[in-house]
Amino acid sequence: MRVAVTTTALLMTSIACLAQTVPEAPTTLRVSAKVVAVSAVVKAKDGTALTSLTKDDFTLKQDGKEQPIRYFSRGDDLPLNIVLMVDVSRSQRTLIGDEAIASDVFLRTMMRRPQDQAAFVQFDAEVTELQGMTSDPNRMHLIISALGMRKETAGATLLHDGVFAVTDRLLSKVHGRKAVILLTDGVDVGSRHSLKEAIEEAQRENVQVYSIFYSAWSGFSAPTGVPLPSTDGRETLKRFSERTGGRAFEVSPSLGLQAIFTRIAEDLSTQYELDYTPPPDTVAGRMHKLEVRAKHKGAIVQARDAFYAEP
DSSP states (O other): OOOOEEEOOOOOOOOOOOOOOOSOOOTTOBOOOOOEEEEEEEEOTTSOBOOOOOGGGEEEEETTEEEOOOEEEEGGGSOEEEEEEEEOSGGGGGGHHHHHHHHHHHHHHHOOSTTOEEEEEEESSSEEEEEEEESOHHHHHHHGGGTTOSOOOOSOBOHHHHHHHHHHHTGGGOOSEEEEEEEEOOOOBSOSSOHHHHHHHHHHTTEEEEEEEOOTTTTSOOOTTOOOOOTHHHHHHHHHHHHHTOOEEEOBTTBOHHHHHHHHHHHHHSOEEEEEOOOTTOBTTSEEEEEEEEOSTTOEEEEOSEEEOOO
16 A cells, blocks of 8 residues: 655644764675764663763663764754654544644644754554644644544554654654654554564664554543453554654553653653764664663663664
8 A cells, every 4th residue: 555645734723732984885785884873861760861971871782792982962962853643543533632732732842942843744544744844833833733634534544654654754854863753542554564664764764753552442441342442552552662762651541641741752851862883894784783771770771772774
Protein backbone atom coordinates (compact mmCIF):
# COMPACT_ATOMS: atom_id res chain seq x y z
CA MET A 1 0.00 0.00 0.00
CA ARG A 2 1.37 3.39 -0.92
CA VAL A 3 1.68 5.94 1.84
CA ALA A 4 0.05 9.22 0.87
CA VAL A 5 1.53 12.25 2.59
CA THR A 6 -0.58 15.32 1.85
CA THR A 7 -0.53 18.85 3.22
CA THR A 8 -3.68 20.44 4.63
CA ALA A 9 -3.94 24.03 5.75
CA LEU A 10 -7.25 24.45 7.58
CA LEU A 11 -7.17 27.56 9.70
CA MET A 12 -10.02 27.28 12.19
CA THR A 13 -11.09 28.75 15.54
CA SER A 14 -8.23 28.33 18.02
CA ILE A 15 -8.43 25.82 20.85
CA ALA A 16 -8.25 27.30 24.35
CA CYS A 17 -5.22 26.68 26.73
CA LEU A 18 -2.43 27.05 27.14
CA ALA A 19 15.74 20.39 19.84
CA GLN A 20 31.98 14.04 5.13
CA THR A 21 33.23 11.08 4.67
CA VAL A 22 36.83 9.97 5.17
CA PRO A 23 38.79 9.34 2.07
CA GLU A 24 37.44 6.59 -0.13
CA ALA A 25 36.07 3.54 1.57
CA PRO A 26 38.04 0.49 0.51
CA THR A 27 36.42 -2.35 -1.39
CA THR A 28 35.81 -4.13 1.92
CA LEU A 29 32.97 -1.59 2.43
CA ARG A 30 34.36 0.01 5.57
CA VAL A 31 32.44 2.99 6.87
CA SER A 32 33.18 6.64 6.19
CA ALA A 33 34.26 8.68 9.22
CA LYS A 34 31.09 10.69 9.63
CA VAL A 35 30.39 11.98 13.09
CA VAL A 36 27.55 10.08 14.77
CA ALA A 37 25.27 12.07 17.11
CA VAL A 38 23.56 10.37 20.03
CA SER A 39 20.93 12.20 22.08
CA ALA A 40 20.61 11.05 25.68
CA VAL A 41 18.57 11.75 28.80
CA VAL A 42 20.07 10.76 32.17
CA LYS A 43 18.11 10.19 35.37
CA ALA A 44 18.80 9.14 38.92
CA LYS A 45 17.06 6.10 40.40
CA ASP A 46 14.25 8.28 41.71
CA GLY A 47 13.55 9.66 38.23
CA THR A 48 15.18 13.04 38.80
CA ALA A 49 16.98 14.37 35.73
CA LEU A 50 20.75 14.71 36.09
CA THR A 51 21.44 18.00 34.37
CA SER A 52 25.00 18.97 35.34
CA LEU A 53 27.00 16.11 33.82
CA THR A 54 30.06 16.68 31.65
CA LYS A 55 31.64 14.74 28.83
CA ASP A 56 33.85 12.90 31.31
CA ASP A 57 30.77 11.54 33.08
CA PHE A 58 29.86 9.39 30.06
CA THR A 59 31.16 6.30 28.32
CA LEU A 60 30.07 5.41 24.79
CA LYS A 61 30.58 2.05 23.12
CA GLN A 62 30.08 0.90 19.56
CA ASP A 63 29.75 -2.87 19.13
CA GLY A 64 31.10 -3.33 22.65
CA LYS A 65 34.23 -1.18 22.18
CA GLU A 66 34.58 2.15 23.93
CA GLN A 67 34.89 5.19 21.65
CA PRO A 68 36.19 8.67 22.50
CA ILE A 69 33.45 11.29 22.66
CA ARG A 70 34.43 13.99 20.21
CA TYR A 71 31.80 16.67 20.87
CA PHE A 72 29.52 17.18 23.85
CA SER A 73 26.68 19.60 24.43
CA ARG A 74 23.56 20.07 26.49
CA GLY A 75 20.22 19.98 24.74
CA ASP A 76 19.48 23.67 25.20
CA ASP A 77 22.47 24.45 22.98
CA LEU A 78 20.77 22.80 19.99
CA PRO A 79 17.51 23.36 18.07
CA LEU A 80 14.59 21.08 18.96
CA ASN A 81 12.51 19.48 16.19
CA ILE A 82 9.29 17.72 17.18
CA VAL A 83 6.74 15.86 15.07
CA LEU A 84 3.48 15.10 16.84
CA MET A 85 1.70 12.10 15.27
CA VAL A 86 -1.92 11.42 16.22
CA ASP A 87 -3.87 8.27 15.35
CA VAL A 88 -7.30 9.27 13.98
CA SER A 89 -8.44 5.79 12.97
CA ARG A 90 -11.91 4.62 13.98
CA SER A 91 -10.78 3.20 17.35
CA GLN A 92 -9.31 6.58 18.37
CA ARG A 93 -11.94 9.08 17.24
CA THR A 94 -13.60 9.56 20.63
CA LEU A 95 -10.25 10.73 22.06
CA ILE A 96 -9.42 13.42 19.50
CA GLY A 97 -10.80 16.39 21.45
CA ASP A 98 -8.73 15.58 24.52
CA GLU A 99 -5.64 14.94 22.39
CA ALA A 100 -6.01 18.24 20.54
CA ILE A 101 -6.17 20.32 23.73
CA ALA A 102 -3.22 18.53 25.35
CA SER A 103 -1.16 18.76 22.14
CA ASP A 104 -1.79 22.49 21.90
CA VAL A 105 -0.60 23.09 25.46
CA PHE A 106 2.50 20.94 24.93
CA LEU A 107 3.59 22.56 21.68
CA ARG A 108 3.12 26.09 23.04
CA THR A 109 5.30 25.11 25.99
CA MET A 110 8.07 23.66 23.81
CA MET A 111 8.16 26.22 20.96
CA ARG A 112 9.62 29.14 22.88
CA ARG A 113 12.72 29.80 20.79
CA PRO A 114 12.86 30.78 17.09
CA GLN A 115 15.19 27.85 16.35
CA ASP A 116 12.72 25.25 17.67
CA GLN A 117 10.30 23.69 15.19
CA ALA A 118 7.34 21.35 15.18
CA ALA A 119 5.10 19.56 12.69
CA PHE A 120 1.68 17.95 13.10
CA VAL A 121 0.66 14.70 11.39
CA GLN A 122 -2.44 12.54 11.63
CA PHE A 123 -2.70 8.96 10.41
CA ASP A 124 -5.25 6.26 9.69
CA ALA A 125 -5.36 4.66 6.23
CA GLU A 126 -3.37 7.70 5.08
CA VAL A 127 -0.56 9.70 6.62
CA THR A 128 -1.60 13.35 6.44
CA GLU A 129 0.73 16.23 7.17
CA LEU A 130 -1.54 18.90 8.64
CA GLN A 131 1.44 21.19 9.21
CA GLY A 132 5.04 20.84 8.09
CA MET A 133 8.01 21.98 10.16
CA THR A 134 7.36 25.49 11.47
CA SER A 135 8.73 27.68 14.24
CA ASP A 136 5.43 29.56 14.57
CA PRO A 137 3.51 28.32 17.63
CA ASN A 138 0.46 30.34 16.65
CA ARG A 139 0.21 28.51 13.37
CA MET A 140 0.38 25.19 15.21
CA HIS A 141 -2.24 26.45 17.65
CA LEU A 142 -4.65 27.12 14.80
CA ILE A 143 -3.92 24.06 12.71
CA ILE A 144 -4.60 21.64 15.57
CA SER A 145 -8.30 22.37 15.11
CA ALA A 146 -8.09 20.46 11.80
CA LEU A 147 -7.23 17.24 13.64
CA GLY A 148 -9.54 14.46 12.51
CA MET A 149 -11.64 16.76 10.30
CA ARG A 150 -10.87 14.88 7.09
CA LYS A 151 -13.41 12.22 6.18
CA GLU A 152 -12.59 8.99 7.97
CA THR A 153 -10.75 6.45 5.86
CA ALA A 154 -11.52 2.97 7.12
CA GLY A 155 -9.58 -0.23 6.70
CA ALA A 156 -6.03 0.56 7.80
CA THR A 157 -3.89 2.25 10.45
CA LEU A 158 -0.47 3.04 8.99
CA LEU A 159 1.52 3.41 12.21
CA HIS A 160 4.79 1.90 10.97
CA ASP A 161 4.58 3.65 7.61
CA GLY A 162 3.79 6.93 9.36
CA VAL A 163 6.87 6.86 11.58
CA PHE A 164 9.02 5.83 8.62
CA ALA A 165 7.64 8.61 6.36
CA VAL A 166 7.85 11.33 9.00
CA THR A 167 11.45 10.43 9.81
CA ASP A 168 12.48 10.21 6.15
CA ARG A 169 10.60 13.20 4.76
CA LEU A 170 10.61 15.67 7.64
CA LEU A 171 13.22 14.92 10.28
CA SER A 172 16.03 13.80 7.96
CA LYS A 173 16.09 17.35 6.57
CA VAL A 174 16.60 19.21 9.85
CA HIS A 175 19.52 19.62 12.26
CA GLY A 176 19.58 19.43 16.02
CA ARG A 177 17.56 17.29 18.40
CA LYS A 178 14.72 15.28 16.89
CA ALA A 179 11.69 13.65 18.50
CA VAL A 180 8.48 11.96 17.36
CA ILE A 181 5.57 11.84 19.77
CA LEU A 182 3.00 9.15 19.04
CA LEU A 183 -0.57 9.25 20.33
CA THR A 184 -2.14 5.90 19.46
CA ASP A 185 -3.31 2.51 20.69
CA GLY A 186 -0.26 1.02 18.98
CA VAL A 187 -2.16 -1.15 16.51
CA ASP A 188 -0.82 -1.20 12.94
CA VAL A 189 -2.98 -2.38 10.06
CA GLY A 190 -1.76 -2.33 6.47
CA SER A 191 1.71 -0.77 6.63
CA ARG A 192 4.25 -1.70 3.97
CA HIS A 193 7.07 -1.18 6.44
CA SER A 194 7.61 -3.52 9.38
CA LEU A 195 8.07 -2.35 12.97
CA LYS A 196 11.78 -3.23 12.66
CA GLU A 197 12.16 -1.07 9.55
CA ALA A 198 10.39 1.88 11.17
CA ILE A 199 12.58 1.64 14.27
CA GLU A 200 15.76 1.42 12.20
CA GLU A 201 14.74 4.48 10.18
CA ALA A 202 14.29 6.44 13.42
CA GLN A 203 17.66 5.18 14.69
CA ARG A 204 19.30 6.16 11.42
CA GLU A 205 18.28 9.80 11.94
CA ASN A 206 18.81 9.87 15.74
CA VAL A 207 15.07 10.39 16.33
CA GLN A 208 13.76 9.66 19.82
CA VAL A 209 10.24 8.22 19.78
CA TYR A 210 8.02 9.09 22.73
CA SER A 211 4.90 6.95 22.63
CA ILE A 212 1.62 7.47 24.45
CA PHE A 213 -0.72 4.48 24.58
CA TYR A 214 -4.24 5.89 24.65
CA SER A 215 -7.43 3.96 24.09
CA ALA A 216 -11.06 4.30 25.12
CA TRP A 217 -10.31 1.80 27.90
CA SER A 218 -6.99 3.20 29.08
CA GLY A 219 -6.68 2.32 32.74
CA PHE A 220 -10.31 1.25 33.04
CA SER A 221 -12.14 -2.07 33.13
CA ALA A 222 -14.34 -2.86 30.14
CA PRO A 223 -18.05 -3.46 30.72
CA THR A 224 -19.08 -7.09 31.17
CA GLY A 225 -18.88 -8.95 27.88
CA VAL A 226 -16.81 -6.27 26.12
CA PRO A 227 -13.25 -7.45 25.32
CA LEU A 228 -10.34 -5.16 26.07
CA PRO A 229 -8.02 -4.20 23.20
CA SER A 230 -5.05 -6.45 22.52
CA THR A 231 -1.90 -5.73 24.53
CA ASP A 232 0.14 -5.95 21.32
CA GLY A 233 -0.15 -2.18 20.87
CA ARG A 234 1.53 -1.51 24.21
CA GLU A 235 4.42 -3.80 23.30
CA THR A 236 4.80 -2.13 19.90
CA LEU A 237 5.04 1.31 21.48
CA LYS A 238 7.43 0.07 24.14
CA ARG A 239 9.78 -1.25 21.44
CA PHE A 240 9.58 1.99 19.46
CA SER A 241 10.57 4.01 22.52
CA GLU A 242 13.17 1.74 24.12
CA ARG A 243 15.09 1.21 20.88
CA THR A 244 15.24 4.91 20.02
CA GLY A 245 15.93 6.43 23.44
CA GLY A 246 12.45 7.78 24.12
CA ARG A 247 9.91 6.66 26.73
CA ALA A 248 6.60 4.81 26.58
CA PHE A 249 3.59 6.03 28.57
CA GLU A 250 0.00 4.95 29.05
CA VAL A 251 -2.90 7.28 29.82
CA SER A 252 -4.73 6.16 32.97
CA PRO A 253 -6.89 7.65 35.73
CA SER A 254 -3.72 8.23 37.76
CA LEU A 255 -1.64 9.62 34.88
CA GLY A 256 -3.51 11.90 32.52
CA LEU A 257 -2.47 13.06 29.08
CA GLN A 258 -1.45 16.53 30.26
CA ALA A 259 0.81 15.01 32.94
CA ILE A 260 2.44 12.73 30.36
CA PHE A 261 3.18 15.67 28.06
CA THR A 262 4.75 17.46 31.04
CA ARG A 263 7.10 14.51 31.59
CA ILE A 264 8.04 14.42 27.91
CA ALA A 265 8.73 18.16 27.98
CA GLU A 266 11.03 17.66 30.98
CA ASP A 267 12.96 14.97 29.09
CA LEU A 268 13.39 17.10 25.99
CA SER A 269 14.57 20.01 28.12
CA THR A 270 17.31 18.01 29.84
CA GLN A 271 18.96 16.17 26.94
CA TYR A 272 22.65 15.81 26.22
CA GLU A 273 24.19 15.21 22.82
CA LEU A 274 27.31 13.06 22.44
CA ASP A 275 29.10 12.95 19.10
CA TYR A 276 31.81 10.49 18.10
CA THR A 277 33.60 9.26 14.98
CA PRO A 278 33.07 5.56 14.16
CA PRO A 279 36.32 3.54 14.11
CA PRO A 280 37.86 2.65 10.71
CA ASP A 281 36.76 -0.99 10.93
CA THR A 282 33.05 -0.09 11.07
CA VAL A 283 31.27 -1.94 8.28
CA ALA A 284 29.16 0.31 6.05
CA GLY A 285 25.59 -0.51 5.11
CA ARG A 286 24.81 -2.11 8.46
CA MET A 287 23.27 -1.32 11.84
CA HIS A 288 25.81 -1.20 14.68
CA LYS A 289 25.13 -1.51 18.39
CA LEU A 290 25.45 1.58 20.60
CA GLU A 291 25.69 1.72 24.37
CA VAL A 292 25.79 4.95 26.36
CA ARG A 293 26.34 4.91 30.11
CA ALA A 294 26.75 7.56 32.79
CA LYS A 295 29.34 7.07 35.54
CA HIS A 296 27.02 8.53 38.17
CA LYS A 297 25.99 5.71 40.54
CA GLY A 298 22.57 4.31 39.70
CA ALA A 299 22.13 6.59 36.68
CA ILE A 300 19.69 5.46 34.00
CA VAL A 301 20.42 6.57 30.42
CA GLN A 302 17.85 6.86 27.63
CA ALA A 303 19.54 6.76 24.23
CA ARG A 304 19.17 4.89 20.96
CA ASP A 305 20.82 1.47 20.95
CA ALA A 306 21.97 1.35 17.32
CA PHE A 307 23.04 3.45 14.37
CA TYR A 308 23.20 2.82 10.63
CA ALA A 309 26.60 3.20 8.96
CA GLU A 310 25.97 4.83 5.61
CA PRO A 311 27.73 3.19 2.62
